Each structure stands twice: as structure tokens, then as C-alpha cells.
Amino acid sequence: MTVKVPAGDSPADIATSLVEVTESGLMSSVLGVNVTATGPPQIIRNDIPPSPPPIAPPPIAPPSPPMEPVPTVPFPPPTSPPPAPTSPAASPASPSFAVHTVEVVVAGTECTESGSAAVKSTHEVALEPHCTGCTVHVACEIASIRYTVTISAPPSEAPAVLNVINSKYADPTTATAFLGQPVVGTAAVLVNGLPVSKPLPVITVEVLASGDAATVCTESNLAHAKAITVAALKGIGPSDVTVECAPASVKLLITVTIPLSVSPSATRTTIEALFLHAGTATAFLKNGGLDLLVLTNPLINGVQLSLLPVCGCDNFRNGLTTDAVGTEGCARDEVHGLQGVKTFCTPPSRPRIPYLDDGCPSDMYRCVVTYVTPAFPACSCKSFANGAFASDPNEGMCQKITDGVCVPRNYEGDKKIGGSEHYGCPEDMFRCTGSVGGPAQTTASTAAAVPECYQSFGGTLSGGWKACPATQPSCVGFVQGVSWGTCI
Numbered sequence: 001m002t003v004k005v006p007a008g009d010s011p012a013d014i015a016t017s018l019v020e021v022t023e024s025g026l027m028s029s030v031l032g033v034n035v036t037a038t039g040p041p042q043i044i045r046n047d048i049p050p051s052p053p054p055i056a057p058p059p060i061a062p063p064s065p066p067m068e069p070v071p072t073v074p075f076p077p078p079t080s081p082p083p084a085p086t087s088p089a090a091s092p093a094s095p096s097f098a099v100h101t102v103e104v105v106v107a108g109t110e111c112t113e114s115g116s117a118a119v120k121s122t123h124e125v126a127l128e129p130h131c132t133g134c135t136v137h138v139a140c141e142i143a144s145i146r147y148t149v150t151i152s153a154p155p156s157e158a159p160a161v162l163n164v165i166n167s168k169y170a171d172p173t174t175a176t177a178f179l180g181q182p183v184v185g186t187a188a189v190l191v192n193g194l195p196v197s198k199p200l201p202v203i204t205v206e207v208l209a210s211g212d213a214a215t216v217c218t219e220s221n222l223a224h225a226k227a228i229t230v231a232a233l234k235g236i237g238p239s240d241v242t243v244e245c246a247p248a249s250v251k252l253l254i255t256v257t258i259p260l261s262v263s264p265s266a267t268r269t270t271i272e273a274l275f276l277h278a279g280t281a282t283a284f285l286k287n288g289g290l291d292l293l294v295l296t297n298p299l300i301n302g303v304q305l306s307l308l309p310v311c312g313c314d315n316f317r318n319g320l321t322t323d324a325v326g327t328e329g330c331a332r333d334e335v336h337g338l339q340g341v342k343t344f345c346t347p348p349s350r351p352r353i354p355y356l357d358d359g360c361p362s363d364m365y366r367c368v369v370t371y372v373t374p375a376f377p378a379c380s381c382k383s384f385a386n387g388a389f390a391s392d393p394n395e396g397m398c399q400k401i402t403d404g405v406c407v408p409r410n411y412e413g414d415k416k417i418g419g420s421e422h423y424g425c426p427e428d429m430f431r432c433t434g435s436v437g438g439p440a441q442t443t444a445s446t447a448a449a450v451p452e453c454y455q456s457f458g459g460t461l462s463g464g465w466k467a468c469p470a471t472q473p474s475c476v477g478f479v480q481g482v483s484w485g486t487c488i
Contacts, residue, residue: 098158111140217245228288279326330360381406398425
């Protein structure tokens with residue numbers, strides 16, 4: 001039966017009335033037909049969603065049959081573990097590593113593999129002289145172009161690594177130059193989660209040695225110079241010192257990084273005493289077993305400490321000899337026969353009073369005695385005279401410049417006076433070594449090996465024009481307006 005509820009009436013009241021009429025048995029009289037109820041009335045209202053049907057309870061499973069008992073098996077009695085095998089030597093534990101992290105923000109829009117690889121390579125190159133066991137890992141956050149550089153270093157090398165990091169990231173300008181990428185902002189770098197700390201103090205020493213790169217800049221010489229420097233400086237370790245050669249030169253660059261536990265002033269005082277001038281530097285190297293001659297006063301942090309120049313002696317007189325290298329003397333330039341202008345060195349005549357009296361004659365100047373032993377060329381004799389012969393001993397002979405005649409030297413050995421007596425040869429001859437006979441060599445290679453000259457190595461006339469090289473420092477046979485000299 002469907003009942004429409006007029007507007008304004010309550011559907012709930014109508015539904016209640018229908019239920020009461022049906023339950024009271026009055027539905028037959030109301031409808032005028034015989035109605036027999038077979039169950040409780042169900043009222044369905046279209047203004048209320050029908051209730052879901054009741055959910056039937058799940059069927060109850062029959063009880064499971066009882067489980068058969070599991071037979072018990074007795075466990076064997078406990079036994080002690082077998083003893084560990086003994087070995088003759090226990091393997092050492094893996095060494096621990098100190099880890100440093102660098103977070104740096106650079107300009108850009110996205111991370112690239114090439115950019116991360118470049119950052120890694122840059123750090124590896126910078127750390128290589130200071131850390132032999134370091135590993136570098138680089139990660140990049142795309143959203144901010146923030147590189148996170150993780151460096152693992154052995155504990156003994158960790159302080160040096162940290163100092164390198166602090167120096168390379170001291171400020172945005174330095175960090176930009178190091179990375180080759182623009183670093184953003186003044187707070188763009190964090191080292192171990194903190195702003196960059198002040199780098200450790202560093203002292204650099206520049207030493208110009210006699211010779212060439214093949215004889216001076218050897219690995220053994222560099223390692224030897226590092227070892228004696230470390231031994232001379234209290235509290236300084238091998239990881240705090242680097243020694244290298246400047247490219248295409250014979251200049252040694254010694255860098256000393258001073259740890260926090262060491263006094264910078266005490267270290268600098270020691271370095272200044274060792275490298276005060278060319279003489280003290282030469283003595284320091286030779287006393288340490290490194291046979292190198294320092295030609296000029298060293299530079300400490302780019303500054304020359306000694307007020308005295310180096311002498312650059314060619315000849316010695318008045319009792320001064322080559323044994324005085326490293327001490328103070330007096331020098332002047334003068335013409336020495338057919339050899340041209342030479343630097344003569346003599347002992348000081350009185351004590352030096354700075355800024356008042358240099359202790360030298362008025363026509364000389366005070367200086368630090370230095371001397372480069374010349375490399376005498378090989379003999380190329382055309383003929384022999386005065387008892388000379390082809391198989392001459394190592395003392396060498398004297399060869400005439402013009403016709404190649406060879407004669408014995410005036411004395412044997414070394415008087416340690418430089419070229420004051422022309423190394424035992426007449427003025428129109430030059431000293432040569434070896435036991436080579438035959439015609440003089442006139443090939444282009446010989447001409448290149450023995451260049452023409454106007455003055456010896458270190459000469460300052462005409463701006464050093466046609467001066468001999470350091471490997472052949474002495475200009476022999478120059479005659480003004482007549483002939484060039486020969487470098488020996």
C-alpha cells in the first residue's frame with residue numbers, strides 16, 4: 001500500500017499511525033476489505049534511505065580433532081665451544097679515519113655529474129701533497145646546488161687536511177677561485193657544520209740553487225730537503241712541510257704549516273736563522289747532507305731578510321778563499337786581464353756597523369760570500385806541447401783559444417782562489433778537462449754548449465747582456481773590440 005503524504009503533514013506521524021492501525025486489527029475497517037496480517041508491518045519511506053539488510057553471522061566451524069602428542073627427543077648435554085685456532089701473529093685492526101665535511105653553495109640551476117666530478121678532482125689534487133690515504137666523496141642537492149664534500153683521512157694527516165680546507169674556503173673569493181664555480185653568499189660554506197675557521201699560519205721559503213732542474217729538482221733532493229727541515233723545527237711533522245720546485249727553474253719552494261700546538265713565533269725565528277741569507281742557507285743544506293749551493297738570499301714569505309747582497313765572487317785575494325762561502329766579505333768588479341770584468345772578493349778590514357760603516361774599503365761593498373765552481377769544458381786539442389799528452393790526468397790541461405794547442409797547467413790541484421790565477425793557465429788559454437785528442441770540435445752543438453760571452457754569470461754590465469749561464473759561469477778570453485769570450 002502506498003500512502004502519499006500531503007504537504008505540511010509529518011511523514012513520521014503518518015508512518016506511526018499506519019503501524020498502530022495495522023497492529024490493532026483496524027486495517028480491514030479502514031480499507032473496507034478483509035486484511036489479515038501475517039507479520040509485523042514494514043514501513044518504507046522514500047524520504048529516508050532503506051536500511052541495509054542484516055548481515056548473517058558466519059557459520060561456526062566444527063571443532064578440530066585433537067592433535068596427536070609430539071614425541072619428545074632429549075637434547076644432548078651442553079658442550080663448551082672448541083678453542084679458537086692460534087695464529088703466529090694476529091691481524092691488526094683496521095685503522096680509524098677522521099672525517100671532514102664541506103658544504104658549499106654555488107650558483108646554478110641543476111647538479112650535473114661533470115660538476116660533481118670536477119669538485120672531487122679539485123679536492124683530490126689539493127689534498128694530494130698533504131694526505132696519502134684520503135678519500136673524497138661528493139654529493140649535490142639539486143634544489144640549492146649545494147655540494148657536500150666528505151673527506152676521510154688517517155688521524156695523523158687530519159690536521160693538515162683541515163688546514164687545507166680552511167685555507168681554500170677562507171672567503172667566498174678564495175673558494176670561487178679554488179672551485180672554479182661562483183660561491184654564493186658570505187655564509188655559503190660550512191666546514192664540519194660550522195663556519196670556516198681561521199687557517200693555520202704558514203711560512204714559505206724560496207731558495208734559488210745552483211745547477212739545473214735535472215740535478216736540483218730530483219725526488220731525492222726534495223725528500224732530503226723536507227727531512228732536514230722537519231728535523232730542524234720543533235713540533236713540526238712531515239705532514240706539515242712540503243718541498244717542491246717552481247716550474248722550469250731551480251727554485252726550491254719550502255712551505256711550513258704551523259699546527260695549533262706549536263708557537264708560530266718560535267718556528268719563524270728558527271726559519272729566519274736558517275735562511276737569513278745565501279750563506280746560512282747553503283750551510284744549513286750542506287750540514288744536513290744536501291750538497292746544494294744557494295745563489296741568492298732566500299725569501300721568507302716573499303721578503304728578503306738580509307740587508308746584505310750576495311757577492312757572486314769570481315776571484316779571491318788577500319787570504320779569502322772559497323772556504324769562506326756563507327760568511328761576510330768585501331767585493332768589487334774590476335778588469336782581470338784578457339778575462340774581462342770579474343768580481344774580486346777579500347776579507348772585511350774591520351767590523352760592520354749597520355748604516356754607519358760596512359767595514360770594507362771605500363771602493364768595495366759588504367756582501368755575503370758566494371761562489372759557483374765553473375764547469376770546465378772537455379779538451380779538444382789539435383796538438384800537445386810542453387810535455388802535455390792525450391791521456392792527461394783529471395787535473396786537466398790548458399788549451400789555446402786560437403789554434404787548439406794544449407799544455408799542462410802551471411800547478412796541480414785547487415788553490416781555492418777561483419780564477420785569480422786563471423786556474424793555472426796562461427791568459428790566452430783556458431782550462432779544459434779530460435783526455436781527448438784530435439781536432440777541435442766546431443759543430444753547431446759545441447757552439448751551443450760553449451756560448452760566446454761578454455761577461456760572467458751574474459754580471460750586471462749593460463743589463464747582463466751576453467752573460468754566461470749558471471752552468472758555465474766564467475767568461476774566458478773576451479777582448480774588448482777584438483773577440484768574444486767563451487763560457488766555461
